[in-house]
Amino acid sequence: MATNTIRVNESPLVLYCLRRADDALVMGHRLSEWCGRGPALEEEMALANMGLDLLGQARSLYTYAAEVEAAGNDEDRYAYLRDARQYRNLLLAEQPNGDFARTILRQFFYAAFADPYWRAMMKSSDPTLAAIAAKSEKESAYHLRHTAEWVIRLGDGTEESHRRAAEAVAHLWPYTGEMFEADAAEQELIAAGVVMDPASFRAEWDKTVSEILAEATLEKPAPGWMQKGGRTGLHSEHLGHMLAEMQVLQRTYPDATW
Amino acid sequence: MTKTVTPLWEVFIRSRNGLSHKHVGSLHAADATLALQAARDVYTRRGEGLSIWVVPSNAITASDPGEKGMMFEPAETKIYRHPTFYEVPNEVGHM
Amino acid sequence: MYTQALNSRDDTPAAIRPAEELELEARFQARVDAEERIEANDWMPAAYRKTLVRQISQHAHSEIIGMLPEGNWITRAPSLRRKAALLAKVQDECGHGLYLYAAAETLGVSREELTEQLLTGRAKYSSIFNYPTMSWADIGAIGWLVDGAAIMNQIPLCRCSYGPYARAMIRVCKEESFHQRQGYEIMLTLCRGSEEQKAMAQDALNRWWWPCLMMFGPPDAASQHSDQSTKWKIKRFSNDELRQKFVDATVPQAQYLGLTLPDPDLRFVPDEDGDGTTGHWAYGEIDWDEFKQVIAGNGPCNRDRLAARNKAHAEGEWVREAAMAHAAKRRARQQAA
Numbered sequence: 202m203a204t205n206t207i208r209v210n211e212s213p214l215v216l217y218c219l220r221r222a223d224d225a226l227v228m229g230h231r232l233s234e235w236c237g238r239g240p241a242l243e244e245e246m247a248l249a250n251m252g253l254d255l256l257g258q259a260r261s262l263y264t265y266a267a268e269v270e271a272a273g274n275d276e277d278r279y280a281y282l283r284d285a286r287q288y289r290n291l292l293l294a295e296q297p298n299g300d301f302a303r304t305i306l307r308q309f310f311y312a313a314f315a316d317p318y319w320r321a322m323m324k325s326s327d328p329t330l331a332a333i334a335a336k337s338e339k340e341s342a343y344h345l346r347h348t349a350e351w352v353i354r355l356g357d358g359t360e361e362s363h364r365r366a367a368e369a370v371a372h373l374w375p376y377t378g379e380m381f382e383a384d385a386a387e388q389e390l391i392a393a394g395v396v397m398d399p400a401s402f403r404a405e406w407d408k409t410v411s412e413i414l415a416e417a418t419l420e421k422p423a424p425g426w427m428q429k430g431g432r433t434g435l436h437s438e439h440l441g442h443m444l445a446e447m448q449v450l451q452r453t454y455p456d457a458t459w
Numbered sequence: 460m461t462k463t464v465t466p467l468w469e470v471f472i473r474s475r476n477g478l479s480h481k482h483v484g485s486l487h488a489a490d491a492t493l494a495l496q497a498a499r500d501v502y503t504r505r506g507e508g509l510s511i512w513v514v515p516s517n518a519i520t521a522s523d524p525g526e527k528g529m530m531f532e533p534a535e536t537k538i539y540r541h542p543t544f545y546e547v548p549n550e551v552g553h554m
Numbered sequence: 555m556y557t558q559a560l561n562s563r564d565d566t567p568a569a570i571r572p573a574e575e576l577e578l579e580a581r582f583q584a585r586v587d588a589e590e591r592i593e594a595n596d597w598m599p600a601a602y603r604k605t606l607v608r609q610i611s612q613h614a615h616s617e618i619i620g621m622l623p624e625g626n627w628i629t630r631a632p633s634l635r636r637k638a639a640l641l642a643k644v645q646d647e648c649g650h651g652l653y654l655y656a657a658a659e660t661l662g663v664s665r666e667e668l669t670e671q672l673l674t675g676r677a678k679y680s681s682i683f684n685y686p687t688m689s690w691a692d693i694g695a696i697g698w699l700v701d702g703a704a705i706m707n708q709i710p711l712c713r714c715s716y717g718p719y720a721r722a723m724i725r726v727c728k729e730e731s732f733h734q735r736q737g738y739e740i741m742l743t744l745c746r747g748s749e750e751q752k753a754m755a756q757d758a759l760n761r762w763w764w765p766c767l768m769m770f771g772p773p774d775a776a777s778q779h780s781d782q783s784t785k786w787k788i789k790r791f792s793n794d795e796l797r798q799k800f801v802d803a804t805v806p807q808a809q810y811l812g813l814t815l816p817d818p819d820l821r822f823v824p825d826e827d828g829d830g831t832t833g834h835w836a837y838g839e840i841d842w843d844e845f846k847q848v849i850a851g852n853g854p855c856n857r858d859r860l861a862a863r864n865k866a867h868a869e870g871e872w873v874r875e876a877a878m879a880h881a882a883k884r885r886a887r888q889q890a891a
Contacts, residue, residue, distance in 0.1 A: 226634075233641050236625040237862060240870025241465070242618070242652045243486055243497035249645035250500050256638045263634075277633045301873045347496055354489070357883065358876025365872070450632035450690055458747055459632035459690070459740075463874040464666055467659065484722070485656040487665055489877030490884065501649055505729070524596045 205455040207274060207282040213386040214327075215270045216289065217396055219279065220432055222262035223290035226280055227440070228311065229255030230447060231298055240301050247347055251308065254340035261333045268329075281451035285434070285441045292431040293376035295440045299369070302355050302362065306369035309348035313409040314380045315341040317402050326394040349413045356417025363418065370419055378427025380406075467516040468494040470501075472508040480512050488513075586787050591717035594660035602786055603661050606716050609788065610658040615672045615679035617651035619859050623687040624696055632690060639736050640693060646733070650726045657718040673864050681845060682769050684853030691744055691751075691758035697737015699759075699766045699804065705734060706800045707770070710790035719788075738807065745811045752812075759808065760816040767837065768845040770797040776842075798834055805835045 209215065232252030239245030263276035293311060298304045319341050322334035355366040381400045383391060390396045414421045430436065450459065465487040471480035483502050488494035494513040502508065522530055538544050547554050571579075579599050585592065592598055621644050628644060631637035655665045671677035682700055687693065708730070711723040744755040771777060771793040783789035791799075808815050819838030847853065 230629060233628045233637070236628055236641065236644050237621045238866045238869070240866075240873035241487065242648055242655075243488060243493075243501060244870075244873070245648045246500040246504075246645060246652070247496065249641055249648070250504070253638060253641055253645070256634060256641070260634050260638070277635075280634055281632070300869070343499075350492055350496065354493075354877050354880040355873070358880045359872065361872050362876030362879070446629050449630050454748070454750060457632075457751060459636060459743060463871065463878055464664070465874055465878065467656075467665075484653055484725070485659070486652065489874070490881040493877060501652060504645075504649070521595055524593065 205282055205452070206284055206287075207278050209274065209279070209283070209287065210270055210272055211386075212269065213389050214395065215266050216386050217390055218262045218266035218269065220289040222259045222266065222279065223288050224294045224311070225255040225262065226259035227288070227290045227294040227443065228308070229253070229259060230443060231294070231296075231304070232308075234298055235304065244301075248304075251340075251344050251347070254337075254344070258333070258337050258340070261336070265329050265333065277451070281448045285436050285444055287434055288431075288436065288440060288444070289434060290431050290436075290440075291376070291379050292428050292437055293373065293379065295431070295437060295443065296373060296376060297439050299372075300365055301351075302365040302369040303372065305348050305351045305355065306366065306373050308344060309352050309413070310373060310377050310410070311380070312341050312345035312348055313413075314399075314402060314406050316345045317405045318397065318399065321397045321402070325396060327396075330395065345409070349409075352413050352419070353417045356414070356419040366417065367419055370414070371422060374422040375426060375428045379429040379431060382429060382432065384432065465489055468498070468513045469516050469519060470494075470498040471512040471514070472498075472502055473510040474508055475506070480510065483507075485516060583785070586715045586785075589713075589787075590715075591720060592715050593717045601782075602788075605783065605786070605788065606719065607658055607661050607663050609783075610654055610661075610719055610722075611663070611668045611671065612678050612680075614651045614654035614658060614668065615677055616683065617647045617654060618672070619679045619683045619863065620700075621647050621651075622859055622862055623683055623685070623855070624693060626687045627690060627693050630690070631693075636740070639732075643697070643733050643736060646729050649729070653722040653725055654719075657716075657722040660718045669867065673860065673867055675851070675860055678849065680769060681848040681853065682765050683859060684848050684855045685761070685765055686855050688761075689754050689758060691741070691754040692762070694737050694740030694744060694755065695758035695762040697733055697735075698741050698807070699737070699762050700769070701730060701733040701737060702804060703766050703769045703800050705730065706796050706803075710796075713787075713790060715787035741811055741813075745813065755811070756813050759813050763816050764840065764844075765848075767797055767801070767840050768842075768848075770794075770800065772842065772845075773840075801835045801837050 209219070211219070229252045232248050232255065235245065235248045235252075237245075239248055259280070260276050263279045266279065267274045267276065291311075293307060296303070296307055316338065319334045319338035323331050323338060325331040325334060352366065355362045357363070381403050383399055387396065387399075391398045411421055450457075466489070467485055468488055468491075469485050470483050472483050473480045486494065486497050486501055488497050491513060495511060498511045498513050503511070578597055582592070582596075582598060582602075592602075624640065624644050624647075628637065628640050631640050655668055658668060659665060668677070672679070682703075687696070705727070708723055708727050712720055712727055714720045714723065741755050741758075744751040774792045774794045777793055784792075805815065805820070817838045819836070821836055822833055823836050824833040848856070851857075
C-alpha cells in the first residue's frame with residue numbers, strides 16, 4: 202500500500218490559506234477533545250460551539266486553497282493527508298488542552314488576535330477571503346467575549362483558579378508572538394492588499410490582553426523570548442500525536458470514501 | 460461530592476418573526492453574564508433567536524394553580540368583551 | 555437520546571390514603587384523561603412526581619452518558635464534514651440532557667442532586683451506552699439504530715401529560731431529526747464503499763442490533779410499571795408495541811443497505827386482517843439475561859462510562875467554584891459601592 206501523503210504546491214496564497222485553515226482546524230480539534238469532559242453542561246455547549254465555528258472556518262479556507270492550487274486537492278486531503286511537517290498552524294493552536302484554564306487562555310489569546318484581524322480582513326482585495334473574514338469575524342468576536350469572561354472569573358475567582366490561570370498565562374505566553382509574524386511569502390500578499398499585516402494588530406491585542414488580565418488580577422508577563430516555527434512546519438511534539446489520531450482512518454484505508 | 464450549587468435561570472427568546480419573548484427553558488449559571496452566554500450557546504444553536512432575556516428563576520412569582528378559579532374564571536363570562544358579541548348587518552361590511 | 559423503561563412502582567396502596575387526597579387524585583386523573591397538561595405548580599400525586607423525576611432524570615442521564623460512545627470518534631472522524639456533523643450531534647445530546655435536567659428540576663429536585671445520583675451509580679441510564687464504539691461504522695449504527703429507537707420512544711413523549719417534559723421532548727425531537735439521517739448516511743456510504751468498509755458496517759449492525767431491541771425495556775409481560783404510567787399518560791405505547799414499530803421500520807432500511815440483520819428467526823408475518831396493506835416482522839428471542847447484566851452494571855463499558863463522568867465532574871469542580879466565588883465578589887463590590 203503506497204503512502205498517501207499529498208504534496209502541495211504552496212504558492213503564497215495557498216500557503217496563506219493553509220496557515221489560517223490549520224490554525225482553525227487544530228484549535229477546533231482541540232476543542233472537540235473536550236466533548237464529554239467539560240466543567241458543566243452549559244460550558245460543554247459553549248466549547249463545542251467554538252469548535253464548530255473553527256472547523257467551519259478551516260473548511261472554507263481549505264476549500265479556497267484547493268480552488269487556488271487547482272491540483273485536485275480538497276479540504277479532506279489537506280486535513281488528513283499532510284504530515285506534521287506540512288502543517289502550517291501556530292504553535293499556540295496545537296498546545297494541548299490541559300486544564301480548563303489552559304484551554305480558555307489559549308482560545309483567549311488567539312481570539313484577541315483573530316477578532317480584529319478578521320474584521321480588517323473583510324477589506325481584503327480578494328472577495329473570497331473577504332467573505333470568509335466576514336463570517337469568521339462574528340464568530341471570533343463571540344469567542345473573545347466568552348473566553349474573556351472566563352479569564353476574568355478564573356483569575357479573580359478562588360485561590361486555586363487564580364493559580365491555574367496564572368500558570369496557563371505563563372505557559373502559553375511564549376507562543377503568542379508567532380501570531381504577529383509574516384514571512385516573505387505573506388509580505389507579498391500584504392503588499393498586494395490581499396491580506397493584512399498581522400504585526401499591525403499587536404497594539405490592539407496588547408490592549409485587550411492587558412485590560413482583561415488586569416481585571417482578572419493576573420499579571421501580564423514581561424516581553425521575552427517567543428517560540429516560533431509552526432508557520433514553516435516546525436512543530437512541538439504534540440501535533441504529531443494529534444494528527445496520528447485525527448488521520449487514522451484516512452491513513453489506514455487509502456482512497457476510501459467516508 | 461457535589462459542593463458547588465450553581466443558580467438556575469429562566470431563558471426567554473424573541474424569535475425571528477418579531478413576536479414577544481417566549482419562555483424556552485432554563486439553565487444553570489453563576490451570574491447573569493454567563494447565563495446570557497449559556498442561553499445563546501444552548502438555546503439559539505439553530506438560529507432560533509434575535510434577543511435573549513435571562514431571569515433568575517427565584518425572581519419569578521407565579522400564580523397559585525389552586526386559585527385558578529378565582530383568578531381566571533371571572534373573565535370567562537364577560538363575553539361582551541369580544542367582537543362576536545355584537546351584531547352588525549352584513550351590508551355594513553367589515554368592521 | 556432515550557430513556558429506558560426501568561422504573562418499578564412504589565406508590566402507596568389506596569386504602570391508607572386520606573379521603574381528601576383521593577379526591578385530589580380523582581380530579582388530577584380527570585385532568586389527565588381530558589388530555590390537559592399538568593404543570594410544575596399543579597397538585598400531583600406523590601407517586602406521579604416520583605415516577606416522573608425518575609424517568610426524566612434517567613432520560614437526561616442517558617443523553618449525557620450517550621455523549622461518550624460517540625464522542626469517542628469525534629477526534630477520529632474520517633472527513634471534516636463528518637467531524638462537524640458528529641460534534642454537532644454530540645453537542646445536541648448534551649443540550650438534550652440539559653433540557654431534561656431542567657424539566658426534572660421543575661419537580662423539585664436539583665441538577666446537583668441528579669448529577670450525584672448518576673455519579674454514585676444510584677441512577678440508571680439507557681443500557682445501550684454501555685457498549686463500546688469500536689469502529690467508525692459504530693457511529694453510523696448508533697445514529698441509524700439507537701437514534702431510530704429513540705425517536706420511536708420520544709415522539710409519543712411529546713404528548714406526555716407533564717407539560718415541562720412534553721415541551722422538552724418537542725424541542726429534543728425537532729433537533730434530533732438530523733441524527734438518524736446522519737447515521738444512515740454513514741452506513742450507506744460504507745455499504746457503497748470497499749469490501750472492508752461494508753464488512754465494518756455489517757459488523758457494527760451485528761453488535762448493535764440486539765442491544766437496540768433491548769432499549770425498549772423488558773417485554774410487556776414482565777414490565778411492572780406500564781399500567782400506571784399509561785394511566786397517567788406518561789407512556790402512550792407499551793415496550794413491545796414500540797419495539798415492533800422499530801423492527802418494522804428498520805428491516806427495509808437494512809435491506810436497502812444490503813446488510814443482514816443478525817437474527818435467523820426474522821420473518822415477515824402478513825397482516826392478519828387480510829387487507830394486505832400491512833404486516834409485521836417477527837423477530838427472534840431477545841437475550842434478557844444480557845440486558846439484566848448490563849443494567850446491573852456488568853456491561854462492557856459501565857465502569858468506564860461512570861469513571862469518565864466522575865472525572866469530568868471532579869475536574870470541573872474548581873471551575874464551578876471559581877465562577878461562584880467571582881459572582882460573590884462582584885455582588886460584594888456592588889454593595890460596597
